[in-house]
Amino acid sequence: MVALRKILPAAFVSLVVAYLYAPIAVIVIFSFTTSPRLSMPIEGLTLAWYANAFANPLISTALRNSLILAIISAVLSGAMGAAFAFWLVTLKRARVQATLLTASLMPAIVPLLVIGIALAVFFRGVGMQQGLLNAAIGHVLVSLPFVVLTMNARLETFDFSVLEAARDLGATPSRAFRDITLPLIRPSVIGAAMLAAALSLDEFVVTWFNVGNQQTVPVLVWGLMRRGIDPSINAIATVLLSVLVCLVIASNIINRKKVK
Amino acid sequence: MTAAVEIIGVRKLFGATTALERVDFEVGAGEFVSLLGASGCGKSTLLRIIAGFESPSEGRVRIHGEDVTNLPPERRPTNLVFQRGALFPHMTVRENVGYGLKVKGWERTRINDRVDEMLALVRLEGFGDREPDQLSGGQAQRVALARALASEPQVLLLDEPLSALDLKLRQQMQLELRAIQKRLGATFVFVTHDQTEALVMSDRIAIMNNGRIVQHGTPRDIYRRPKSVFVSNFIGATNLLRGTVASVENGRTFLQTGSGTHAIPATGSPLRVGQLMVLSVRPEAVRLQGEGARVSGLVTEIIYQGNNVRVGTRLDPDTIFWAEGRDDEFDGIAVGDTVALGWAEDAATILEDDGT
Numbered sequence: 001m002v003a004l005r006k007i008l009p010a011a012f013v014s015l016v017v018a019y020l021y022a023p024i025a026v027i028v029i030f031s032f033t034t035s036p037r038l039s040m041p042i043e044g045l046t047l048a049w050y051a052n053a054f055a056n057p058l059i060s061t062a063l064r065n066s067l068i069l070a071i072i073s074a075v076l077s078g079a080m081g082a083a084f085a086f087w088l089v090t091l092k093r094a095r096v097q098a099t100l101l102t103a104s105l106m107p108a109i110v111p112l113l114v115i116g117i118a119l120a121v122f123f124r125g126v127g128m129q130q131g132l133l134n135a136a137i138g139h140v141l142v143s144l145p146f147v148v149l150t151m152n153a154r155l156e157t158f159d160f161s162v163l164e165a166a167r168d169l170g171a172t173p174s175r176a177f178r179d180i181t182l183p184l185i186r187p188s189v190i191g192a193a194m195l196a197a198a199l200s201l202d203e204f205v206v207t208w209f210n211v212g213n214q215q216t217v218p219v220l221v222w223g224l225m226r227r228g229i230d231p232s233i234n235a236i237a238t239v240l241l242s243v244l245v246c247l248v249i250a251s252n253i254i255n256r257k258k259v260k
Numbered sequence: 261m262t263a264a265v266e267i268i269g270v271r272k273l274f275g276a277t278t279a280l281e282r283v284d285f286e287v288g289a290g291e292f293v294s295l296l297g298a299s300g301c302g303k304s305t306l307l308r309i310i311a312g313f314e315s316p317s318e319g320r321v322r323i324h325g326e327d328v329t330n331l332p333p334e335r336r337p338t339n340l341v342f343q344r345g346a347l348f349p350h351m352t353v354r355e356n357v358g359y360g361l362k363v364k365g366w367e368r369t370r371i372n373d374r375v376d377e378m379l380a381l382v383r384l385e386g387f388g389d390r391e392p393d394q395l396s397g398g399q400a401q402r403v404a405l406a407r408a409l410a411s412e413p414q415v416l417l418l419d420e421p422l423s424a425l426d427l428k429l430r431q432q433m434q435l436e437l438r439a440i441q442k443r444l445g446a447t448f449v450f451v452t453h454d455q456t457e458a459l460v461m462s463d464r465i466a467i468m469n470n471g472r473i474v475q476h477g478t479p480r481d482i483y484r485r486p487k488s489v490f491v492s493n494f495i496g497a498t499n500l501l502r503g504t505v506a507s508v509e510n511g512r513t514f515l516q517t518g519s520g521t522h523a524i525p526a527t528g529s530p531l532r533v534g535q536l537m538v539l540s541v542r543p544e545a546v547r548l549q550g551e552g553a554r555v556s557g558l559v560t561e562i563i564y565q566g567n568n569v570r571v572g573t574r575l576d577p578d579t580i581f582w583a584e585g586r587d588d589e590f591d592g593i594a595v596g597d598t599v600a601l602g603w604a605e606d607a608a609t610i611l612e613d614d615g616t
Contacts, residue, residue, distance in 0.1 A: 161346035167333045168340045169360035
């Protein structure tokens with residue numbers, strides 16, 4: 001009985017972890033196996049699927065588009081979100097501040113389907129051709145709330161008296177920003193921008209409604225899947241996964257350095 | 261004495277609340293002035309108005325004759341030492357102290373010399389390459405002081421810079437600050453809520469309450485001759501006896517209180533017979549007395565403080581009268597004894613009853 005009481009929780013935890021990671025593990029493993037079909041036992045290991053994937057011009061174009069969108073999201077969301085959050089914490093009225101913060105976070109809980117369709121309808125209304133630009137606008141919209149959220153959390157512990165100290169010692173507001181504010185918040189901004197890039201890289205719904213004939217990695221994979229499972233997809237997914245994991249880990253490490 | 265800081269009719273409103281009511285005040289060049297008051301009395305607001313971080317709703321601020329009311333902080337000849345130092349966390353001690361000079365465009369070698377001089381002044385030679393988070397609280401405040409003094413401000417403003425330190429360190433820093441101010445001959449305006457700190461350090465104290473300066477003067481002046489019940493309560497402990505003026509004769513006021521009629525040296529404006537006034541006498545001026553005793557009552561409390569003993573005596577159901585003195589003065593007194601107490605006539609002050 002005693003043994004069972006100890007084993008049961010451990011077994012349950014293992015089951016949950018297996019449930020969370022098994023599909024990912026399967027994809028990663030099969031991106032390296034020689035057999036074109038998902039089958040056990042594994043016959044042999046190969047990097048052929050990676051070579052295949054990168055040789056396919058469709059895939060390399062999709063990868064390039066995805067990177068462009070990720071960079072645009074990182075730069076624009078990072079800059080806009082940081083500036084907005086910074087302005088927000090300097091507001092004196094707590095009620096206005098709380099309302100604006102909530103309002104800026106709302107898009108994060110609006111279903112992506114709604115955002116995707118709404119943007120598509122809007123772009124059509126103003127006569128903008130579907131394409132990468134539309135998708136980029138969508139990506140910034142989707143990642144901005146997360147940037148505002150992380151920046152706001154960091155800035156709540158920011159000691160604004162150091163800015164007053166700089167002014168007091170003779171620095172103009174722009175000099176104080178350059179010498180004091182920027183170096184102090186830079187790690188947080190970079191961390192938040194990397195998060196925005198990660199969100200952009202695997203964004204599918206909003207992209208699909210707005211990107212038109214262009215392909216991004218998630219949209220291309222979705223298209224390829226409809227024609228059957230090609231092990232190259234496993235390879236692409238594994239690459240995407242590695243990039244995302246790196247981005248999220250880096251973002252966490254950078255953000256853990258507190259804004260002093 | 262020329263005025264280093266002139267505050268002329270300064271008012272400050274924050275929305276509907278008044279932080280400062282028409283303050284007029286002058287700080288002389290080379291003076292160490294403390295603005296003393298409880299939190300929310302307006303002392304920090306007044307300091308921030310001098311520094312330029314708040315602009316007054318009305319009134320002017322002049323520094324050495326020049327009107328600075330509309331100048332931003334970076335263009336004022338003042339520097340501020342912040343409550344918690346506000347050191348730049350991404351710069352070394354050396355870079356912190358030299359920052360103001362760098363902004364002014366000084367040459368690197370000249371900055372280095374000046375920084376060394378400042379670090380020596382606050383006794384932190386050899387700490388130049390430390391990061392702010394490697395400093396103790398006292399060291400951080402010394403760096404903040406060095407940073408503020410580096411560009412030789414005409415007026416140094418200090419916003420409760422010692423309040424985060426423990427008692428021993430605070431007392432040591434009080435003496436150091438005072439010594440540095442004396443050595444430089446600089447003008448210091450020091451904000452504090454700690455009356456002992458103000459008494460120890462200042463040439464002059466301005467006591468603030470509800471956005472006004474209610475009294476200013478030398479520490480001795482303020483302690484010995486408080487002008488109101490508020491001030492006598494705020495600076496040190498005091499015994500208060502409320503009563504009506506019975507008569508005024510030969511420079512003495514006779515105040516009829518619940519515990520007898522007491523003579524007090526007359527000061528200030530002439531009093532009418534029948535006017536409600538308050539007698540104030542410091543506990544340390546009260547002595548056990550056989551003959552010539554003024555009040556008597558039952559001892560209710562004896563508090564041993566090491567160097568001193570405080571004895572509380574109930575005069576009437578509402579009044580506990582405190583006497584304070586050396587341990588041996590109260591030998592043989594126990595709770596429940598009846599004692600007679602007295603004080604020298606000129607140790608008592610007569611005050612208007614301001615209800616506090």
